[in-house]
Amino acid sequence: MTEILDLLQDKRTAARExxxxxxxxxxxxxxxxxxxxxxxxxxxxxxxxxxGDRRRR
Structure with a gap:
């Protein structure tokens, strides 16, 4: 499980960069x-x- 979380964290970091x-x-x-x-x-x-100020009609 820790490996999956580490992989997810790496992907998030790469996406932010x-x-x-x-x-x-x-x-x-x-x-x-x-x-x-x-x-x-x-x-x-x-x-x-x-x-975000547009109102839906």
Whole structure:
């Protein structure tokens, strides 16, 4: 059981660190942004307090 928890912790750490630098370089070479960069740009464009303020109709 401890091995599984250690593996899970390793995966969580790797996910927080982000993509492999070589993978990021490949994306940039193609003229693309990584998913994290695209999300970051979308969030930067929003006005403060805008997130989650939309009401369902």
């Amino acid at each position: 982000g993509p492999d630098p070589a993978a990021t370089a490949r994306q940039h070479k193609k003229g693309k942004l990584t998913a994290r960069e695209r999300i970051e740009r979308l969030l930067e464009r929003r006005a403060p307090g805008e997130r």
